[in-house]
Amino acid sequence: MKVSPLIFLVAVLSLAACSGGSGGGGSEREVLPDSNPASGDFVYSGPPPASDEIQQFKINFYDPLAGNDRCGECHTPGGQGKTAFVDQGNVNNAWQAARTVVNLNDPEASAVVTRVADGHNCWLAPGQEQTCATTITGYIERWAADAVQTAATVQLAPRRILRPGETRRAPDTLVDAQSLGIGLTENGELMGLLKQHCADCHSDTAPVAQVPYFASDDESLAYDALRGRINLTSPAESRVVLRLDPESHNCWNDCPSDARAMRDAVQRFADVVEETGVDPELLISLAQVLETDGIVATAGGRYESDLVAKWEFREGSGATVADTSGVRPEIPLTLSGEFSWMSSWGVRLVDGKAQGGVNGSSKLFSQLAGTGEYTLEAWVAPANVSQEEAWILGYSGGPDSSNLLLRQSLYNYEAFNRSSVTEQSNAGEPALTTDDDAELAQATLQHVVVTYDPVEGRRIYVNGVFSGDMDPAGGGLLNNWNESFTVVLGNSTAGSNPWAGALRMAAVHNRALTPGQVVQNFEVGVGQKYYLLFSVAELVESEQSCHEQSEGERVNYCYVAFEVSQFDDSSYLFNQPFFVNLNPEGGDFDFDLRGIRIGINGRIAPVGQAFVNVDERINSGSLGELGLSLSSVGTVLPLENGAENDVFFLAFEDVDGQRGLIDDGVVQVFQPTFTGGEAPDIAMRTFDEVNATLSTLTGVPLGSDSVSQVTGKTVTETFNAVRRALPGVAEFNAFMSSHQMAATQLTAAYCDALVQDATLRRQLFPGSFNFDANVASPGIDWRGEVIAPLVDRATNTGLLAAADRQRIIDEVELLITDDRDLKPYVLLNGRWVSDPNPAAHNKRDGLIYCENDQPCPPSRTADVVKAACTAVYGSALVLIK
Structure with missing residues (x-):
């Protein structure tokens, strides 16, 4: 039975190559050798495809692989390959053969993919086998998507019988793990072995750092990276063991003996961790493991009929990113500089870039200049909103010479395009910039799209919504593009415009997507x-x-x-x-x-x-x-x-x-509520009570029109947005995590409005508190001037015992001082961490420094006050009555 919770819209690929003229403009690029030239040695002239299904096979799988530079030399009748899945004389026979080496339900598991991943005939340079395998996986996924387009569903199947049993989980922190009596970092123990043998690669300070950083000098960082790579229930199945044997990955002596040493180290850790069994009072299902039991969802749903290039960052290791569009010539990207792979498909850049070769990149010239329109699409998570002129995706020759460019400047996204109406600028100026007040660029995962057509020009969409900004130059022809430029992501070709953040996917289409198609791709999401x-x-x-x-x-x-x-x-x-x-x-x-x-x-x-x-x-x-x-x-x-x-x-x-019992072991929440006898001593404030209480505590009127920088809404708008997610009944046992999240959002809006209003601030905080000082200035008394007034307002002065009041103040102080806002910190591999060497970074004056090695602005002080306010007023002190 074919079943799905969603109806997958499956796109039919249209691969049309167009040609155009060469444009002017100098090139300042750093030229990379092109490892993937177009194949011109084979043109199919056999019998036509016998069905639409075989035609889709030809377009998506056969055509990209049938050339002699790929698989055609061997996997055709008379060649050395056992299976003629690219029979150069008959595509119908090739289709029959390909079905024996391809798994349309699980493309990654296809025999042709695993064979190439193991080193068989990758057409790229040695060491890039995973990139070749990822490229072929993309071909199969497109074939599979088109093969099921009439059903537009995922084929679900009964799963194995797996019961949740006794298990062991690694403690949350290294301190917790060490408290169990095992010296994980000692020589011969688990972290000691990894530090000794793996630090040349798996450390954030390695010359070419590779995630996971389980061999880092920062032991807490190393432990966090290790937790997801060990199996304390079955130590022999740990990734750190399997990578040594059977995968033979960088063994230091003999792979089987090295694997045994690693397995024994994991086992010694497991022996001190207590088993966790499922509470027998729970009413439970059978169990599942994501990568073992999960059924891969199809790539359907995205609009990709006009796709010409796509990078999904699914490799997870190495320095090459595959173009999985299926349109030749592919544009594999070479990673350089400071980058790290994400396990969820993606790459995190700090001062790095991903750049294509010139020959491959010329595909964009022929495809886009020919149609006269295009779409850039990217799933990005900016590391911050303080970077300026930071390049996300460009087709460029240098910092001042581009055919097209998407970049971030503070809270704005900017699009540049060279056309007949911007002939005076090699960089494609003037830029189309999102409105400053909208603050569309945020340090969170976002779907950013730039479309261009010769009538309306450029348009920018963020998370499926048109920004509303109109192209100041208007539409024009792309007849002055430069064919010698190259694709670059995360920086300019010269390395002078680094963008810090995570790239989860990037794509280029040779048509301007409609608003509906943009929304369609946004709603599908990103990743496996x-x-x-x-x-x-x-x-x-x-x-x-x-x-x-x-x-x-x-x-x-x-x-x-x-x-x-x-x-x-x-x-x-x-x-x-x-x-x-x-x-x-x-x-x-x-x-x-x-x-x-x-x-x-x-x-x-x-x-x-x-x-x-x-x-x-x-x-x-x-x-x-x-x-x-x-x-x-x-x-x-x-x-x-x-x-x-x-x-x-x-x-x-x-x-x-x-x-069954709920997670805290008490009777189900849907049982009849209190009907008599002694009433409970505590209850929750309901939605209207929470709103009124926050207004009273902060002094912010219920109808305040102050727009929160946190939520982007006024207090009233925020309340209306979260009202249904706040408690609707006072029953304590009915309180859920979703209620807490809604209360936190509303509290943040009130605290934001409080701190923005100087009059309200003076009513709550002592007049001596300096909101314009650096967050670490010696004159700031966080405990006495910020935390204590907040706690006393929330609890009413004198109602708490002195010891209880002191404990709450201590906890709030620890919460904000343990955060990076009040510590010297640096950006390391995409993460803000405590500065390991403050003296080397000009921090001897006791101040906290932010981006570009400049003292933090006064706004950081206000942000910390807002955080303290939200921590106190969004807590049980306010929510419980």
């Missing part, structure tokens, strides 16, 4: 996605409908499924759960399902429980072809042991009349 199917067949009394015995083995058909991806290096995204029945014969069932919680490694996850309010009646008549949606929201959960090792399960409050 899976479906995790959690069996509830054991909880439903419906044999033959939800499960059956087949050849002596049980097969389950009833599942609660999630779309899951690794959100970043430290978290997972669980999104849009739905119920599905995979029984090919259908079935007859009717039951209630309430209160979903996600468990990881034997326990309920302490955060991210966004599905506790699910309450559905599920019956066979309500499913339809696409299953039954249970929620339209998503949540982020912390990564613990890594996508290869973390074991997930679901816990329910009620399934088919069976009731």
Whole structure:
């Protein structure tokens, strides 16, 4: 049965090569050798494709690989290859053969991909086998997307029987781990071995630093990187072990013996970590492991009919990024400078860049100058909003000479384009810049799109929304472009315009996408996605409908499924759960399902429980072809042991009349509330009470028109936006993490309005507090002038015992002083960390320095006051009554 929670719109590729003239303008580029020239040695002249399916195979897989510079020399009749999957004489025969070496359901697992990844006939330079494998994976994904376009669905299948059992999880911090009595950093122990043998690469201070940094001199950083690469439940399955044997990755002696030494070190760590078992009182599903059990979601849904180049940063290692567009010549990018790979598909740049060769880059000249229009598309996460003239993506010859360019300056995105109406500028000026007041560029993951057409010129979209800014130059012809320029991401070709942040995906189209197509690509998202199917067949009394015995083995058909991806290096995204029945014969069932919680490694996850309010009646008549949606929201959960090792399960409050305990072990929240006897001593403030309380504490009127720099809305607008996510009943047991997040947003808006208003500030904080001072100025008394007034206002002076008041003040002070805002810090590999050498960075004057080695502006002091205000007024002091 073909089932999906979403309808995937699948694009049909249109590969049209156009030609155009050469433009003027000098080139200041650093020329890279082109390792991927266009193939001109083979033109197919055999029988036409016998069906539309074979035509799509030809376009997406056969054409890019059939040349003698790729696979055509061997994998055709008479060649040395065993399988003629690029039969140069007959594409129909090639299609038949290719189906034996390609897995359309899981392209990465295709035999042709794994063979190339293992070193077979990569057409790039030695050491770039993974780039070749990634390129072929892209070909197969496009073939697969077009092959299923009529169904537009993902093929789900019953999963293995896996029960969540005893497990061990690494402690959260190195201090916690060391407290168990094992010296992890000592010679011969786990971190000691990694530091001794892996520091030349896997350290943030290595000449060519490679993530993970589990051999870093910073032991806390090393431990954080290590946690996701060890399996304390099955030490032999740890990535740090498997990389040595069987993968033979940089062994220092003999790979099998080195792997045993690493395995034994992991085992010694595991021996001191207590096992965690699933609470038997929980009502649970079967378990799943993301990379083992996840069903890969198709790449469908994106509009890519006019795609000409695409970089997904999925390699995870090395210094080359594949162009997975399937349009030759590909433009593989060479990484240089300071960069690090992200495990969630992406690369983080600090002072680095990714640059293509000239020959490959000329594809953009022929494709874009020929059509006269284009779209630049990128998923980016700027590291900060203080960088200026920072290049994100350009087709350029140097800092002052570009065909096109997208860059960031502070809170703005800027687009440059050379055309017949900007002939006086080799850089494509004047720039189209987003409005200063809109502050569209933010230090978070964003989908940024620039379109150009000869009528309207440039348009900028951020997260699917048109910025509203009009092109000051208007539209024109692209007849003055320079063919000798090169593609560069994250910097100028000369290295003088570094952009700091994370690149998750970049693409170029040879047409201007419509607003609807921009929204479509934004809603699909970015990165590798899976479906995790959690069996509830054991909880439903419906044999033959939800499960059956087949050849002596049980097969389950009833599942609660999630779309899951690794959100970043430290978290997972669980999104849009739905119920599905995979029984090919259908079935007859009717039951209630309430209160979903996600468990990881034997326990309920302490955060991210966004599905506790699910309450559905599920019956066979309500499913339809696409299953039954249970929620339209998503949540982020912390990564613990890594996508290869973390074991997930679901816990329910009620399934088919069976009731379980919620995560804190108390009776289900949906039980009848208080009906008599002694009333509880505490309750939660409801949405209107929270709003009124914050107004009273800060002095900010309920109808304040002050726009928060945090939320981008006024207090009233913020309240209206989060009102439904605040507590609706006073019952303490009904309070959830989503309520806390909404309260924090509202508190931040009130605190922002408070700090912006000098009159209100004087009413709360002593007049001696200097909001214009550096955050670390000796004259600032954070405890007495900021924290104590906030705590006393929240609790009313004199109502707290002196010891309790002091404890709260101490905790808030620790919260803000433990943050980088009050410490010397530097940007290292994309992370702000405490400065290991303040004297070397001009910090002897006691001040805190921000970007460009300049003292932090007064606004940083105000930001810290807002943070302290939000910490106090968004806490239980205010929310509980």
